[in-house]
Amino acid sequence: MEDIDAIAMLQDPVRRRLYAYVAAQGREVGRNEAAEATGVARTLAAHHLDKLTEAGLLASGSRRLTGRSGPGAGRPAKVYTRVLTEFGVSLPARDYRTAAELLAEAAEEAGLDAGLREAAHRRGEALRGAAAPCGDLAEALGVLAARGYEPHLEGGGDGGDDEGAAGGKAPVVRMRNCPFHAVAERFPPLVCGMNLALLEGLLGTDGPVRARMDARPGGCCVVVEDSKINDD
Amino acid sequence: MTASPRAAHLAQLNVSTLLHPLDDPRIAPFVALLDPVNADADGAPGFVWRLVGDGGADATDLRPAGENVIVNMSVWETPEALWDFTYRSGHLEVVRQRRDWFDRHVEAHLVLWWVPAGHVPTVEEALERLADLRANGPSPCAFTFTSSYSADEAAAATYSDEAAATCAGAPLPE
Numbered sequence: 001m002e003d004i005d006a007i008a009m010l011q012d013p014v015r016r017r018l019y020a021y022v023a024a025q026g027r028e029v030g031r032n033e034a035a036e037a038t039g040v041a042r043t044l045a046a047h048h049l050d051k052l053t054e055a056g057l058l059a060s061g062s063r064r065l066t067g068r069s070g071p072g073a074g075r076p077a078k079v080y081t082r083v084l085t086e087f088g089v090s091l092p093a094r095d096y097r098t099a100a101e102l103l104a105e106a107a108e109e110a111g112l113d114a115g116l117r118e119a120a121h122r123r124g125e126a127l128r129g130a131a132a133p134c135g136d137l138a139e140a141l142g143v144l145a146a147r148g149y150e151p152h153l154e155g156g157g158d159g160g161d162d163e164g165a166a167g168g169k170a171p172v173v174r175m176r177n178c179p180f181h182a183v184a185e186r187f188p189p190l191v192c193g194m195n196l197a198l199l200e201g202l203l204g205t206d207g208p209v210r211a212r213m214d215a216r217p218g219g220c221c222v223v224v225e226d227s228k229i230n231d232d
Numbered sequence: 233m234t235a236s237p238r239a240a241h242l243a244q245l246n247v248s249t250l251l252h253p254l255d256d257p258r259i260a261p262f263v264a265l266l267d268p269v270n271a272d273a274d275g276a277p278g279f280v281w282r283l284v285g286d287g288g289a290d291a292t293d294l295r296p297a298g299e300n301v302i303v304n305m306s307v308w309e310t311p312e313a314l315w316d317f318t319y320r321s322g323h324l325e326v327v328r329q330r331r332d333w334f335d336r337h338v339e340a341h342l343v344l345w346w347v348p349a350g351h352v353p354t355v356e357e358a359l360e361r362l363a364d365l366r367a368n369g370p371s372p373c374a375f376t377f378t379s380s381y382s383a384d385e386a387a388a389a390t391y392s393d394e395a396a397a398t399c400a401g402a403p404l405p406e
Contacts, residue, residue: 111336188319189327215324217316
């Protein structure tokens with residue numbers, strides 16, 4: 001299937017809602033859950049989720065959602081996750097990815113990290129325009145979502161998405177998507193440094209929130225937090 | 233170690249030329265990150281071993297590649313485990329700031345190679361692999377993240393007659 005066919009699958013509004021819901025969870029999602037969250041019948045959700053899987057936009061597996069095993073635990077349920085494959089369409093055909101990789105390779109070889117970070121910081125500030133530095137994490141969620149980072153709030157004592165032993169940590173914004181993923185995987189320090197500088201410019205470095213490098217597997221290398229915490 | 237005789241681990245060496253001595257204030261931010269980042273490594277999934285100097289917590293006092301060159305050497309269960317630690321942990325913050333602390337290397341400064349599980353590579357062996365990479369480019373004997381080879385490819389190269397010379401210093405099979 002061509003990329004344009006896969007993307008055309010998302011033309012259907014129900015399919016698009018289901019895709020957006022699964023993508024936003026960052027984990028396996030069952031049919032019932034997806035149906036309830038998007039307000040459609042289970043059979044319709046199943047039909048569209050399987051269409052999205054056929055198109056390569058979602059991956060499916062099966063798992064016992066009850067967490068039990070053995071007789072009486074029920075049949076494994078079908079679950080879905082968003083695939084990491086990128087889909088892109090450019091009309092007319094353009095290949096910015098190759099250009100980005102070549103520029104990154106040259107910048108890496110020439111050691112241009114500092115210059116790239118300065119340019120990225122300026123671009124971030126330009127994107128912010130005349131606006132004041134980002135005021136709080138809620139505003140940061142909106143700003144980052146608009147730029148494709150797929151942000152979500154983590155921690156904050158709700159226990160929902162918190163990780164690690166230290167419960168009740170101050171809330172932070174983490175991002176499920178790296179908009180520069182392909183180039184960042186090939187030139188991590190260079191491109192992740194660029195990304196951090198871009199976000200520092202976008203959110204402001206002397207305002208109520210700040211961006212900080214906190215890389216972990218699966219997601220953006222940057223975390224956004226309250227400027228007042230962890231100031232040691 | 234309970235690994236099967238054919239199991240292979242990935243060894244890694246990187247060399248960094250300091251712009252200033254380690255006790256220079258301009259290097260202090262790097263020094264401050266050494267302990268926490270090494271602790272991260274020790275607890276990272278797939279971590280097997282890392283080089284530590286006599287009585288030290290890290291290898292910065294060893295200077296086998298030159299007076300102002302620090303070395304970092306470790307062994308991992310898989311390339312993915314090493315990649316995740318290098319670029320998807322607090323270690324990324326170290327490499328992001330590399331230009332502030334280290335001279336830019338024109339030649340390769342990182343080399344990867346396969347070792348039999350349980351084999352602890354020596355610094356000499358590691359420097360030979362780096363020299364091999366610099367002299368011959370990536371091969372199954374000495375490679376990089378972007379030009380990598382599998383353990384099977386390395387085994388085929390190491391123990392075939394024609395490639396034996398290029399994998400000089402390769403440990404014998406267990």
